[in-house]
Amino acid sequence: MAARHDTELVPGGSLLQGSTDFYPEEQPVRQVEVGPLRVMRHTVTTTQFRRFVKDTGHVTVAEKSPDPADFPDADPADLVPGSLVFTPTAGPVPLDDWQRWWRWQPGADWRHPEGPGSNLDGRDKHPVIHVAHEDALAYAAWAGMRLPTEAEWEWAARGGLVGARYTWGEEFMPKGRVMANTWHGEFPWRNDIPKKHGMTTPVGSYAPNGYGLFDMAGNVWEWTSSPWSTSHAELPVASCCAPVAPSAPAAEGTRFVSKGGSHLCAPSYCHRYRPAARQGQEVHSTTGHLGFRCVADA
Template sequence: MTARHDMALVPGGTLLQGSTEFYPEEQPVREVAVGPVRVMRHAVTNAQFRRFVKHSGHVTVAEKAPDAAELPDADPADLVPGSLVFTPTSGPVPLNEWQRWWRWQPGADWRHPEGPGSSLDGRDKHPVVHVAHEDALAYAAWAGMRLPDEAEWEWAARGGLAGATYAWGDEFMPKGRVMANTWHGDFPWRNDIPKKHGLTTPVGSYAPNGYGLFDMTGNVWEWTRSPWSASHAEHHAPEPSGRPGLPMASCCAPVAPATPAVEGTRFVTKGGSHLCAPSYCHRYRPAARQGQEVHSTTGHIGFRCVVDA
């Protein structure tokens, strides 16, 4: 392994994947056999990703201008390096108009989470963001690991609690305790729990689940190697190489748009993020899933890696 990581052994078993109580894409519930796997205890951090970039010279998708030849109808102003950045609104807005709180920010990338002028000062232990699927694959290969598939991720997130709504049980805030970095307040304008640095929190800020894994709920969505399907009935096997191979599938309630003018193959992301709120995106649950375009980068998507046990 190129880099050392803190891993937890997650035993194998039979997962009842999905849920019938929330969103259509989580249905139908199906049985899936999952083998034992070692899972990073937390998402890849900025410090870890910085070491990867230093040793490999990797340039992320957000740091490269989109290819004009592949996007002949794109606005030339969009064909510059950049990423999608969340901006709170000044008051209530219709929740089906994501353009109100997402903006295309030239110069935003993993080093500059809010765009030019922002930095990673004080965020070494925060999860890296503004990483595309291929960036996550590159890190995993460098580290001698791989991305989890959707079933492995969900099984690990449940922490041994079969059928529980959340990674810690069925109550969102047991005895009033905040269990994860999600949106508390009126989305997308009022968050009642302010953060010290940006909107993410340092990994390990909240209690781990039953397998000793942190932030399997909230903080950042996490990439998997499973191609997106609109339901479990249309399940597709994970790509062995992680390369895109399926046409785009539509999402029922997109959490974030694709990079302007860029659309294509989607892969499953899991876990929800700091932007998930009951009124908008009740996806801070192990069963929840979202399809994300592979070249899209945002300030609320990261990843963690696994190793076969």
């Protein structure tokens, strides 16, 4: 039986999607109509995901060996289950190559966030990570919900603030207050706000937005159901009554939009803990800073 999830009713309305202030993929700003939604207050936690796995027997992408057909040039012996894990550098490095701080870790998955030897002790309320797009789809179906479209996610994240830079307003740290789990310090080697367990924080550790939704900025990136495009001009505006919501896993190499930024976003490297920010994530790529939340039509 699917677990019950705390949700908030987010009213429908007219979204001015995107921004002209930061990255080109956020442009052009366009108007999108969004219908009313029930939105999970938090990203799915490790406890909730464990219940789903116990109920369904689901095996995540990170727990399976990659298909040799998808990697014809790879040594089959190297195709082992695993995921991408963040590793701080010893000091300052050029920020033009993500492989300096991400490593492929055999054995890393949602149960073992840093790889063999790590576990979920103390992380019951942390967001589940190392989940691929099809894992999120499977959970959403089990919960009787779905993944949000990009426009729905951005509308919910704004919390009723039209055109605001952040989910809480215009200032990154109003009156010096830390508003989200993002990187504070010199990325990727010095984080001035250390975390107790890994890099994520328990859901709800920071103030909610105007719709009562937590962690719509930082902590983990969140999957959506929208295919990736390099700008908003590439895709037609979807009807609010017929959102894009795939029900089956996509092919290797396909990318979907993820939103919200993560604990690794820093102004010097990735100013993407904003509602308008977006990135494309390959469907089978799993990392230690990517999770999801679900929605349902209201």
